[in-house]
Amino acid sequence: MTGAEERDALRAWIRAHNPDVPPGEPADDTPIIERRYLTSLQVADLLLYIEEVRQAPVDPRRLKAGVFKSIDAIHATFFAS
Amino acid sequence: MDAPLVDVPGLRWIPNGQSVLYGPLLELADRLDRRFLGWAADWGAPDHRFPTFLPATVLERIDWFRSFPQHATFPASLDADDDNLAAFTDGEPVDGEGRVHPTRLAAIRDVLTPAACYHLYDHHRGRRFDGPRYFTTRNTCFRRETHYVPLERQWSFNMREIVCMGTADEARTFLEKATADVDRLVAGIGLPLRWEQANDPFFRASKNPAYLMQQIDPTKFELMFDDRLAIASTNLHHDHFGRAFDIERDGEPVRTACIAFGIERWLSAFVHRFGPTGPWPDLP
Numbered sequence: 001m002t003g004a005e006e007r008d009a010l011r012a013w014i015r016a017h018n019p020d021v022p023p024g025e026p027a028d029d030t031p032i033i034e035r036r037y038l039t040s041l042q043v044a045d046l047l048l049y050i051e052e053v054r055q056a057p058v059d060p061r062r063l064k065a066g067v068f069k070s071i072d073a074i075h076a077t078f079f080a081s
Numbered sequence: 082m083d084a085p086l087v088d089v090p091g092l093r094w095i096p097n098g099q100s101v102l103y104g105p106l107l108e109l110a111d112r113l114d115r116r117f118l119g120w121a122a123d124w125g126a127p128d129h130r131f132p133t134f135l136p137a138t139v140l141e142r143i144d145w146f147r148s149f150p151q152h153a154t155f156p157a158s159l160d161a162d163d164d165n166l167a168a169f170t171d172g173e174p175v176d177g178e179g180r181v182h183p184t185r186l187a188a189i190r191d192v193l194t195p196a197a198c199y200h201l202y203d204h205h206r207g208r209r210f211d212g213p214r215y216f217t218t219r220n221t222c223f224r225r226e227t228h229y230v231p232l233e234r235q236w237s238f239n240m241r242e243i244v245c246m247g248t249a250d251e252a253r254t255f256l257e258k259a260t261a262d263v264d265r266l267v268a269g270i271g272l273p274l275r276w277e278q279a280n281d282p283f284f285r286a287s288k289n290p291a292y293l294m295q296q297i298d299p300t301k302f303e304l305m306f307d308d309r310l311a312i313a314s315t316n317l318h319h320d321h322f323g324r325a326f327d328i329e330r331d332g333e334p335v336r337t338a339c340i341a342f343g344i345e346r347w348l349s350a351f352v353h354r355f356g357p358t359g360p361w362p363d364l365p
Contacts (some may be wrong), residue, residue: 033298034249036320036334040294065278068297 006053006079010071013049017042028072038068050078086231086349089357098229098236106348109361110239113347114219116364117241120262121217124255126243129218131200134191139203142325145195148283148291152224154193154236160185193223198242198339202322205246210330213247215255232349233310239344244337246323247330252338256315259340263304263313270362272306272354279303279314306350313342 001009007028015021018037025037032038038046046068051058058078067077087094091106102110118128134156140146146153159169162185169184176182194200197220205214219241226234245255260276267274279301286292295301300318303311316339323334330336355361 033294034319040290043293043297044290063293063296065297065299 001053003075003079007071007075009053010050010074013046014038014071017045026071028075029070032070033068043068050074054079086233086352086357089231089352092231094231096229098226098234100231100235100345102345102348105359106352109351109359110344110348112364113342113344114239114241116266117243117342118217120259121215121243123262124215124243124245126215126217129201129204129216131194131197131204131218131220133194133221133223135194135199135203137190137192139199140192140195143199143321145199148281148289149195150284152195152226152282154195154223154225155189156191156193157183157189158187159183160187193237194220195222195224196242196341197222197240198244198341201242201244202326202328202337205328206326208328210246210328210335213245213251213255213330215243215245217241217243232345232352235345238346241342241344242339244339246328246335246337248333249319249336252317252336256317256338256340260302260315263340266364267304269365272350273308274304274306274312274350275308276302276315277305277311279311306346307353310346310349311343312346312350313340315340 011026014026014032014037021037026032026035030037047058047063062077067073086092089106091102091104093101093103095101121128137146159166165185169182172184173182197218200220201216201218205216219239221237222240223237225236229235243259245252247255278299280286280292280295281301283289283292300316302315304313306312318337318339320334320336322337323329328335351359351361
């Protein structure tokens with residue numbers, strides 16, 4: 001997967017789990033927690049999906065402040081390295 | 082760690098986690114609360130005096146019992162059936178070690194207030210706001226703990242809170258300004274304090290999605306005295322209470338935030354910093 005495809009996969013997952021997300025949202029830099037596109041009940045499921053997409057487990061030590069702030073932040077944390 | 086405060090004028094410690102305040106220490110507690118009320122007034126926040134009982138259904142709306150069962154304290158009463166009461170009186174109501182021997186209990190439907198602000202969300206259930214709203218309340222709060230320390234870790238204690246209900250921006254602005262107000266005060270009186278990211282004490286935290294969420298989206302900050310004692314906290318709830326209590330702002334679940342002050346803990350900070358008899362600084 002390319003970086004753009006990974007971001008689109010994350011976007012599609014968020015949209016699929018939140019029918020109320022407006023068309024075109026979330027952009028790469030949209031604050032998805034502040035907008036409530038991602039809730040506490042969904043974080044664990046999104047983590048599993050991230051592991052599925054990256055085909056590798058997530059190191060729990062990476063679960064720090066800000067890593068789920070936006071698609072950009074998720075991608076930089078779990079895909080870019 | 083400093084020795085527990087027991088020989089402080091104006092304090093009588095009850096070892097089950099409660100304290101009696103009187104004299105100069107009570108005056109200081111009242112002076113601190115007036116300072117907090119002054120900040121509430123700056124927000125136009127009306128004061129509310131709620132009962133100490135909170136219906137269990139209110140906390141069930143936010144899944145509180147599964148998140149913090151270790152802190153719950155319930156008001157219990159005997160089933161009013163005459164035979165049940167007679168069995169109670171015919172037995173040993175209280176034994177020599179102070180343990181009550183109840184007969185059949187009536188259904189428990191309430192919990193003793195664990196945090197002052199919960200009442201406000203229930204009080205405003207179903208409201209539709211067209212602008213930011215600010216409220217304040219103070220209550221005796223109850224949290225069961227494994228051990229207690231005078232003025233610092235009590236089963237019952239006093240908490241003053243100021244709550245914002247508004248948009249996401251209004252909630253954040255409220256916390257920024259409220260934090261700045263506190264910073265100005267503590268800098269002026271010379272208390273060694275700093276803000277620190279914190280987590281709520283969730284039961285079985287690793288299994289609670291709310292705990293994971295607090296890790297990745299810090300919403301709670303505590304004002305630490307001497308790097309060990311949280312005397313205040315700021316909390317951003319996003320739309321948690323707005324959804325749970327059906328409170329809306331312009332058609333959307335309201336965003337809420339609060340700043341909370343643990344009054345006995347402020348007393349502890351003052352006594353440790355300035356001595357048990359003062360002189361304690363003015364609170365401009």
